[in-house]
Amino acid sequence: MKKRILFQAILFLLLFVNNNVNAQCGATAVFADPQPAMICGGDTLIINFTSTGTCGGTYEYEVLEGAAIVQAWSTSATYDALPAVTTLFTVNARCSACPGTVVTVDFTVDVIEQPTITGDLFVCSGNTTTLTATGTNTMEWWDSQTGGVQVSPTEIFNTPALTADATYWVQVAGSVSTGGGSILITECGLDGAIGGTGSEDYIEISNLYTTPINTSGWVVAVSSSYTNINSSNATIWNLPTSFSPCSVVTRTDAAGSSDYWGNNIFWNSTSSSWAIIVDDVGNVVDFIAWGWTAAQLATFNPTINGFSITLGAEWTGNGCGLPCGSTGGVQYSFARTGSTDNNIAGDFICQPTSVNVVNPGLSCGWSASATCPYPATILVDQPPTASNPAAIAVECAADVPVADVTAVIDEADDYTSVPTVTFIGEVSDGLTCPETLTRTYRVADSCTNFIEVTQTITIQDLTAPLIDPAPADMAVECIAEVPVMAALNWTDNCDGAGILAGTEVSDGLTCPETITRTWTYTDGCGNVATETQVIVVFDITAPVIDPAAADAQVQCVGNIPAMAPLNWVDNCDGSGTLAGTEVSDGLTCPETITRTWTYTDGCGNTSTEVQIVIVNDVTPPTASNLPSEQHAVLPAPDPLLITDEADNCGLPTVAFVSDISDGELCPETVTRTYSVTDDCGNEIFVTQLFTVGDPFPDASFVASATDLTNLSTLVNFTNTTIGAVSYEWDFGDFSGISTEFSPSHLFPDEEAGGYIVQLIAYSPFGCMDTATVVISIKEELIYFIPNSFTPNGDEFNQTFQPVFVSGFDPFNFSMIIYNRWGETIFETMDAERGWDGTFNGKLVPDGIYTWKIILKRDDLDDREMFTGHVSIIR
Numbered sequence: 001m002k003k004r005i006l007f008q009a010i011l012f013l014l015l016f017v018n019n020n021v022n023a024q025c026g027a028t029a030v031f032a033d034p035q036p037a038m039i040c041g042g043d044t045l046i047i048n049f050t051s052t053g054t055c056g057g058t059y060e061y062e063v064l065e066g067a068a069i070v071q072a073w074s075t076s077a078t079y080d081a082l083p084a085v086t087t088l089f090t091v092n093a094r095c096s097a098c099p100g101t102v103v104t105v106d107f108t109v110d111v112i113e114q115p116t117i118t119g120d121l122f123v124c125s126g127n128t129t130t131l132t133a134t135g136t137n138t139m140e141w142w143d144s145q146t147g148g149v150q151v152s153p154t155e156i157f158n159t160p161a162l163t164a165d166a167t168y169w170v171q172v173a174g175s176v177s178t179g180g181g182s183i184l185i186t187e188c189g190l191d192g193a194i195g196g197t198g199s200e201d202y203i204e205i206s207n208l209y210t211t212p213i214n215t216s217g218w219v220v221a222v223s224s225s226y227t228n229i230n231s232s233n234a235t236i237w238n239l240p241t242s243f244s245p246c247s248v249v250t251r252t253d254a255a256g257s258s259d260y261w262g263n264n265i266f267w268n269s270t271s272s273s274w275a276i277i278v279d280d281v282g283n284v285v286d287f288i289a290w291g292w293t294a295a296q297l298a299t300f301n302p303t304i305n306g307f308s309i310t311l312g313a314e315w316t317g318n319g320c321g322l323p324c325g326s327t328g329g330v331q332y333s334f335a336r337t338g339s340t341d342n343n344i345a346g347d348f349i350c351q352p353t354s355v356n357v358v359n360p361g362l363s364c365g366w367s368a369s370a371t372c373p374y375p376a377t378i379l380v381d382q383p384p385t386a387s388n389p390a391a392i393a394v395e396c397a398a399d400v401p402v403a404d405v406t407a408v409i410d411e412a413d414d415y416t417s418v419p420t421v422t423f424i425g426e427v428s429d430g431l432t433c434p435e436t437l438t439r440t441y442r443v444a445d446s447c448t449n450f451i452e453v454t455q456t457i458t459i460q461d462l463t464a465p466l467i468d469p470a471p472a473d474m475a476v477e478c479i480a481e482v483p484v485m486a487a488l489n490w491t492d493n494c495d496g497a498g499i500l501a502g503t504e505v506s507d508g509l510t511c512p513e514t515i516t517r518t519w520t521y522t523d524g525c526g527n528v529a530t531e532t533q534v535i536v537v538f539d540i541t542a543p544v545i546d547p548a549a550a551d552a553q554v555q556c557v558g559n560i561p562a563m564a565p566l567n568w569v570d571n572c573d574g575s576g577t578l579a580g581t582e583v584s585d586g587l588t589c590p591e592t593i594t595r596t597w598t599y600t601d602g603c604g605n606t607s608t609e610v611q612i613v614i615v616n617d618v619t620p621p622t623a624s625n626l627p628s629e630q631h632a633v634l635p636a637p638d639p640l641l642i643t644d645e646a647d648n649c650g651l652p653t654v655a656f657v658s659d660i661s662d663g664e665l666c667p668e669t670v671t672r673t674y675s676v677t678d679d680c681g682n683e684i685f686v687t688q689l690f691t692v693g694d695p696f697p698d699a700s701f702v703a704s705a706t707d708l709t710n711l712s713t714l715v716n717f718t719n720t721t722i723g724a725v726s727y728e729w730d731f732g733d734f735s736g737i738s739t740e741f742s743p744s745h746l747f748p749d750e751e752a753g754g755y756i757v758q759l760i761a762y763s764p765f766g767c768m769d770t771a772t773v774v775i776s777i778k779e780e781l782i783y784f785i786p787n788s789f790t791p792n793g794d795e796f797n798q799t800f801q802p803v804f805v806s807g808f809d810p811f812n813f814s815m816i817i818y819n820r821w822g823e824t825i826f827e828t829m830d831a832e833r834g835w836d837g838t839f840n841g842k843l844v845p846d847g848i849y850t851w852k853i854i855l856k857r858d859d860l861d862d863r864e865m866f867t868g869h870v871s872i873i874r
Helices: 002-023
Strands: 026-033 037-040 045-054 059-065 068-074 078-081 087-095 098-112 116-118 130-134 138-142 150-152 156-158 166-176 183-189 202-207 219-222 247-252 273-278 284-290 332-336 348-352 368-380 392-394 420-428 435-444 450-459 474-476 488-492 496-500 503-506 513-522 528-537 552-554 566-570 574-578 581-584 591-600 606-615 629-631 653-661 668-677 683-692 701-703 707-709 714-719 726-730 744-746 753-762 768-778 782-784 803-806 808-818 824-828 847-857 863-872
Touching: 026 098, 037 045, 037 368, 045 087, 045 098, 078 087, 098 166, 130 138, 130 166, 130 368, 150 156, 183 273, 183 284, 202 219, 202 332, 488 513, 496 513, 566 591, 574 591, 701 768, 714 753, 803 808
Parallel strands: 037 098, 392 450, 474 528, 552 606, 629 683, 707 768
Antiparallel strands: 026 045, 026 087, 045 078, 059 068, 059 087, 087 098, 116 130, 130 156, 138 150, 138 166, 166 368, 183 202, 183 332, 202 247, 219 273, 273 284, 332 348, 420 435, 435 450, 488 496, 503 513, 513 528, 566 574, 581 591, 591 606, 653 668, 668 683, 701 714, 714 744, 726 753, 753 768, 782 803, 808 824, 808 847, 847 863
């Protein structure tokens, strides 16, 4: 039971807490700005709404005029007010998260109503009119919307004589006395706060509206330097979220007071300082400065609450004058005087401080007044309007229509419903083609205003006369073929008809000559008709010449045939005999001779016959090669050695060309070439071979032996060379060069090897030949094996050591010692190691032991075995 009671208590507590939390959601107040509001009739004013409270969603607003809804619920926080008369509105506010909670505030839009204006607003030019404004407010007349000249101090205005449209303004004065005010700095005490110790400072802010003002996010800041105008106290004062109407809030730097600033207010009655109110978007709400000049205040630019602050119209002129401190123990302050806010030093006086009350001389909700200009426009009768009648164009004077006032079709007037149209007269410009007639009509209204419009009639003959077609153009080859020129008939729309003789003009040229026949008729307005025939006289037939002889090709000038004249005939020039011309190209081999027969008639028609004769020797000359010769030294060239040169057209020229060696020696072969060339460059070559120097010798020799042993290394060499005079022997063992004819040589016997013996044999002219022989030296197997030894500990003959001097491979060697029973008691593969007569570290008994040696000889591939006995004697 106790647990159930406890559970129910907890559940009740949770429900209570939950209901209490829900009760916290919703708007607690709504504000309308501006308030009070005053507009001129016909103007629109935007009213802004702000709400306070707790809202997890968005604030919504509804606007009513009496019981009528003029703006339904929406998130728009503005309302465009356009009342015709002073109207009381109501704004409801709620939170979308808890729409059941609604707060309300009324706001009034005062309207200075537009008056009723009576009088004649339409007059004839030069007349006057009387305008009367009727309404409930004070009214007067001015000649401009703002400023200007007052034309009547009452609601009645008699205009002067008017010649043009004019607008006058009736100025209607009105006032609002319900709720006007402002948020202002009303006191700044610089030298001791009431109740302080005499050095504290004091600032007072007042709400002079008759309604609460939402000042959420608004801050108050003060200076922190007497010399730097832009040095701001780091401690700022936040105004209340809802500033009560007709109330004040204060701060002091007296520690322990209920309105303690929290830090020093850096003021002094003899030093320059300032105080400022800044709203939540960085606008300057109110400002006061003392001691600073206007030039210094122009540089004001501190950062306050995150905003860069500058002064515009928020303060003008110099700051308030210094000093303003305590007088006779009474605290004095810079205090706002009267219900004014002109943003100048004159708004403040130095007077005793009034703590936490609205200053004397200030009124909460002071009256505000305004003047609304309303225009009245007087229209002065203007002259009628009409367009010029449509222009008329005719070709003859007889076609011009009579004057007709109905030609003016769009006459109108702002005063007379149907203006009068009258024909005034007609004037010609005196010209022709075109001649222009100007007809004038007058359009007049009942105010005697009139305009004149004109109609233009143009008389111009634009139609050209007609001429019979001329004969067709033609082309002939002779002037005698040109036909006789005939006359043509013409007609014109105004001039009638007739017969027209033409004119004939030659271009003065020939081949072709162009004859132009023209028939032209021009009427009275210069319209022209022309017919033309063009006759071209042009001989385009070329003359004919007998064919020229066929082209020819010869090898010699003496073979060129003679040139003969040719006959010609032309369609107009007749016939005759034509001598040709002969031109050589000036070249040779080949030379081209061009024979040309040309006849040109009177029109430049040309016929040409051409014969080409080419003279070109293409047959080369002849000559015989010279016989071969052998010399120790090559003789000089001599073209005169060639004596049988010949050519079909003349004697050719012989010239030395070159000597070409085969690059060899012993002997060198040289081919000498001569050229044989005729006048046309036909060329042959003849040659002669020369053998220069002696041949290579034939080197050879024999050795007395080529396979030797290290026991005998002397070799005798027999020289068998043919054709040599000197010799060089290289024995291949670095022993030097021998120049003997047949030397003997002792080769080294230290080790086996091969030596290449080379013989170089030289001819008398230095030609050489070589011969080689390889000498091989082998090592004989030389060794000594003792038959006994005495391992008795003295210094002689302690080991059995076979001695191999040469002829074997020491890396392919083994020796084994056996006892009488055939057992191995010693074995080695080192030819330098002997047996010390022990077996397993102990001396063996005296006696005879068998040895076996296996080795590879240097001169054989197979291994060889030797055996014997050795005796141990102690």
